Amino acid sequence: MQAVILAAGEGSRLRPLTRSKPKAMLPVANRPIIEYVIDALLENGIRDIVVVVGYRKEEVIRHLNRLDAPIQVVVQERQLGTADALRAAASEITDDFLVLPGDNYINAESIARIRKEQNAMLVAEHPNPSNFGVVVIRNGLVREVIEKPEDAPTFTVSTGVYSFTPDVFSYLQTTEIPDALSAMIAAGRRIRAIPADDWQDAVYPWDLLKLNSRMLKGIIPEVGGTIDASVIRRGTVHIGTGTTVGPNTVIYGPVTIGSNCNIGPNCVIMPDTSIGDRVVLEPFTYVADSLIMNDVTIGSHSRIVSAVFGQGCILADHTTTYPSASFIEVGGRIQKEEFGAVLGEGVRAAPFTTFKNCIAGNSVTIEGGKTVVGLIEDGTRVM
Template identity: 30%
Template sequence: MKALVLAGGAGTRLRPITHTRAKQLVPVANKPILFYGIESMVAAGITEIGVIVGDTRDEVMAGLGDGSQFGAEITYIPQDAPLGLAHCVLIAREFLGDDDFVMYLGDNLLEQDLAAFVSAFEAARSADQPPEAQILLKKVPDPHRFGIATLDADGHVVQLVEKPADPPSDLALVGVYLFTARIHDAVAAIEPSGRGELEITDAIQWLLDQGERVRCELLEGWWIDTGKLTPLLEANRLILERMERRIDGSVDEASSVEGRVVIAEGAEIVNSTVRGPVAIGAGARIVDSFVGPFSAIGANCVVERSEVEHSVLMDDSSVVDIARLEDSLIGSDASVRRSARKPRALRLMIGDHCQIDVE
């Protein structure tokens, strides 16, 4: 089995962070989102991985390399324009060949054990009526925002529709799919939707219309599309809660480190309190400060005389003399500090699409 990972989106909902960074490489618990998906593929025994790349291809390729750091072999497949998930399958035809494959959205995180999901599909393929596709579904409160599946009384998939104005169910398609080579016939047969895209829901519906079986599983755990600030911080919280305590950096005698905390090698905690779950990256310095639960402090960051909680600080950023910072995402090389200049004033240099909440 092969994997097709989609990493070509522009990330408009996470601007201005994604003006300078691929959305799939924004860190969660100090690790790029995309890395979690790649690692789950390898853990499931899938090492031949195709990655769809777009305008941010140089950064994605620099981050993933040839895949050897993950124990995988990565092939990059350029997509010149975002023409839909089914279009990704279409342009990956040569790489995929006739193999079964898992398709994974690179900005999604899910609790589901991918290895078990793959094993269930492989077991079903040996049955009398083998499926040509397998989808993962999750009940959602706002189904009009997703591809939606309708099941019959026996739990079989009978219909799929993309972002319906009047949803027929509340079962959304999670960003992971399994396909046989039959899907190539489907993506070649469908037409672009009203959005101008080749929809993967239309391709799967084509399989159903041809009498093919589409297997489904209901996701019991969490699933997060990290494309906006609030879900990204929620994903950071969930990942941090799963970490094991590890202290590789230095903590002085005047400091307190409580709970599930990871302090990377080279990081320094000086006269500060760190209360987990928290991840602190290599080379970071926390001085005369409090870092509270669900915070991820990136490599070489500086936090001085400040309080930070439920926030993500990306590499090389600094927070100085800030009484309280929470629910925040701070980009790389950014500086947040209280100035002593007179007259006292709020002085900002803010890029497009920023949001500033003033106390």
């Protein structure tokens, strides 16, 4: 069996984090999301894998070339939807095949459930179905897929994982795969609905925190750096090579810390936290339930909770992220969500800055110890 992974899109609802990299390459528990998809395929013995790239394709291709897996790459020249992306892979398809989004987590058991079905869709229950394609099912068969309805008739949604025979390409006449499914159903083809075992998507930036927590459950404990004898570790903790953890630091797993980091002394790192490579946590800093990407510096006496920090942020001492629930507009929708902060790449913050339920775009600069809330556009200088 073959598999096609669609990794050509940007993930616009995850901005500012996807301004410089596609959603499939966002790190979760210190691994790009697409790696989890590839692992699930390999666990099922599926090694004939085609990845469709497009947006920021060079970064995806470079990463795929470093993996120990036989992957064929094809390019979607313009991002014109999922059906168009699948058509880009048509010349590589010779057998029944799976289609999977490269920016969702899916486990191996879910793939095992659908791989032997011809023309099937993997479905799941979701508390916010209006963010997805809502699936109407009768007697185990898909009767209709309604894309992102305001009033969803059911909580059952499409995971974007399909099993197809090669003749599906004759139905790909528009830009999106759900349109092809509708054409197949209208032509009398049977599309079976298969419940997923475990699937998770990150639609908005704060959703990465839940996905990060889920993926940290699977990390392998390892200490590859230099850990002071007074450091306390509890639970599952992974520490990369070249990392130094200073005296009196406490780490409660699950936590993963990348390579060449400088942690502490006297820091506290609480569960559900991932820290990328070359990160600096200065003394007396507390971090919990957060996803911190590469090359971030967090000053001393800071308190970081429920935060996503993009690459290269430099935050001075006494930085605070304060989780609170408020309404925020992202992607044309008003959402009420509770989180501390989402910072794009290269954010700079002066001492005593507080982020409260804030999304700060790339290259934002905050001066003078402000409390910032809501959405701050890329390149803004807050004085």
